[in-house]
Each structure stands twice: as structure tokens, then as C-alpha cells.
Amino acid sequence: MARIHILGAGTPTPTPTRYGSSFVLEIGDEKIMIDCGPATTHKLVKAGLWPTEIDYVFFTHHHFDHDVDYPCFLLTRWDQSIGKENLLQVFGPTLTEQLTHRIMDEHDGAFAHDWLARVNHPASQQVYVNRGGTPPRLPPEVSAKDIKAGKIFSGKNWQISGADAVHVQPYLDSLAYRIDTDEGSVVFTGDTEPCESVRELAQGADVMFAMCWDEEESMLRGGEQHGVMGTISAARLAQDAGVKKLVLSHVGKNLDTHGIMEKGIGQARANFEGELVYSEELMSLKI
Numbered sequence: 001m002a003r004i005h006i007l008g009a010g011t012p013t014p015t016p017t018r019y020g021s022s023f024v025l026e027i028g029d030e031k032i033m034i035d036c037g038p039a040t041t042h043k044l045v046k047a048g049l050w051p052t053e054i055d056y057v058f059f060t061h062h063h064f065d066h067d068v069d070y071p072c073f074l075l076t077r078w079d080q081s082i083g084k085e086n087l088l089q090v091f092g093p094t095l096t097e098q099l100t101h102r103i104m105d106e107h108d109g110a111f112a113h114d115w116l117a118r119v120n121h122p123a124s125q126q127v128y129v130n131r132g133g134t135p136p137r138l139p140p141e142v143s144a145k146d147i148k149a150g151k152i153f154s155g156k157n158w159q160i161s162g163a164d165a166v167h168v169q170p171y172l173d174s175l176a177y178r179i180d181t182d183e184g185s186v187v188f189t190g191d192t193e194p195c196e197s198v199r200e201l202a203q204g205a206d207v208m209f210a211m212c213w214d215e216e217e218s219m220l221r222g223g224e225q226h227g228v229m230g231t232i233s234a235a236r237l238a239q240d241a242g243v244k245k246l247v248l249s250h251v252g253k254n255l256d257t258h259g260i261m262e263k264g265i266g267q268a269r270a271n272f273e274g275e276l277v278y279s280e281e282l283m284s285l286k287i
Contacts, residue, residue, distance in 0.1 A: 008022035037066050163200065164195075192228070211234065214230050238274065
């Protein structure tokens, strides 16, 4: 059974109930992370998952609310390993390789001091053995790859493809992803305004996780409609693409306020005929 865990359903503005963006998709015995925003590693454990279970990470883009917990996740996954886990494979637009290098490289990495101490100090070596590892304790190894839109990767029972998303170009490249499985298809729009490339990617999808920055009228009044979607634009994109279930995510602080929330959900329902879900962190859904 394929299941999606919502770890981060917010924006760069922290609230008591949501902050940043991250999802984990379970397909059989494989687990795929989409983005790694604030506190993702902690939320992962709260969701009943474990860092060493994640074998794939896909970044939509490199704003901090989508990648700031990446160092924590990399270090925790390595620290908790016993040397028998699969190689972690990381994919994303331009800067993915550079960011990984700057975190973990033995000579230039910002956290090399941490893992070098854990590899070499006897106390850390003993913890590793007690956990089930066999010496010597090896340095972390991560396969990171910058990717473009198109067919990206295939797992045991899934395939992932990407499309260019319109967000903050030319400063950052952004991708939306579609994962097709034997049990259905799911699309993660990442951060984007409505665009033809994402609509085509989402065509006929069973589930679409769409960024929903704000209630549409509030967003337009504030001039914040560029590079993002609101309650009406996200719903219309899903409707035009023939999506069966729309999950509103990347929810901003204003939209998450009672009164405005209900108005925004009403706007979305008026423009989308399928099943509508207003995301909450630590919620999980079947495809």
C-alpha cells in the first residue's frame, strides 16, 4: 500500500502548527522524501519513521523552507546507521550537488568536524559497535545529482518525472514532480504559479499536493500572486489537469487563520470538483 506522510505543510513563516515543506512517500519497502524543510528529521520520527529508512531525497528547489534540515537529516541518517543501509541518493535542481558537498565533504564540508570525530574517537566507535555496526566506521557517502525536467529515476515499483515550475527564476531553478506507482500517481507541485508545464505533468493524477500560499483575494490585494498559487489558482490547476484528489499544502499564516481558512477552502471547493484535503502536519494519506 502506497502512503504519503505530510511532515511539513507550511511556509518560511513558522506557526505553532506548521513550518516549511517536506513529505515522505512509502511505496512497498522504499521510502522517498520530497524536500527537507525545517525540523524534518524530528517530524519524520514523530510520524513513526526513521532516517535510515529513507533511501531517496528529491528537492523541488533550494529555498530554506524546503532544504534547511538537509544537514541534520544527512548527519542523523549516517550517525544512526550500522553500515548496512542503502546508499542515499539525492536529486534536485541546480545547487543540489554543491549543497551536499558543502555539508559533508571531508575538506570543505561545514560538518566534516562532526563526522570525523565520530569516525575516529573511541567512544563514538564503541557506540557504533553497540548499535550493531562492525568496525571500521566508514565516512558518510551520499550520491547527489543535479537534474533537469523529464524522466528522472525508476525504483522497484515507481517512476519519477519532473517538470519546470515557475517560481523565482532566474535566481533558483524549481521543479514539480510526478511519481507513478502500481497503486496510483501523485504530483508535488513544489512552489509555482499556475503554468502549462505543471498542468501537463499533473494530467489525470490521483493525488496532487499543491502549494496554497493564501486565500486568493488576500493574495491579490497584497500583490503576492507571482510565482505562487492561492486557493482558487491551485484548485483551477487541479481541475484543468483532471486531478482526482487535491491536497492544499505550503499553507501560509494568513490562510491558516480561522475565518480566512474557511473562506479559502470554500473558494477551492467552488473551483474543484474532486476530493479536497486541507493539509495538516503529520497527516498521512493513501494514494
